[in-house]
Amino acid sequence: MDGACRYGNLYSQAYVTNTAALITVLFKNGAACGGCYEIKCWNNTQWCNPGNSSVFITPTKLCPPNDAFPNDNGDWCNIPQEHFDMSQPAFSQIGFWRAVIVPVLYRRVLCHMDGGMRFTINGNRWFNLVLVSNVGGMGDISDVSVKGSETGWISMKRNWGQSWECDTVLVGQSLSFQVTTAEGMQITSDNVGL
Structure with a gap:
């Protein structure tokens, strides 16, 4: 549960147990959070499950x-x-648990997420912190902007993982978000919260 991506409860954020921690070179300071990988046990029949099936995981930790x-x-x-x-x-x-470590083949794949994108809004009057989760497509996010009902679009900066921040006072305004995924897909969610 929880982890460096700051998703908190992985069940309520829809990631459940098909998760993994990535090393720093793959984690990319949290930019890889929410992406999807297909992983397959490779070249070690003694420790691979019969049929050498693959598993789809989401990075949630470092x-x-x-x-x-x-x-x-x-x-x-x-x-x-x-x-x-x-x-x-x-x-x-993909492998027998007692093996502990097995060689794998992996590749980035599209994420198939149910229930739509989710926004968890935190912070205070002067600081907005928004966790974006359950993103489809490639799953990881390259950019987020927020728009209050009384403002234009404001670019947010990555705080860590998939938490994004801005220091504009947006109290009492209806918020809309524009999320750009790593592959360049732009998704706008209007009137997400107050």
């Missing part, structure tokens, strides 16, 4: 490096490893 260990397989979260630290239910779909 797998932090440990500089006390060498980078040559000393710590799986150290650069240059391309490591997915998967939840047990997700890992168990």
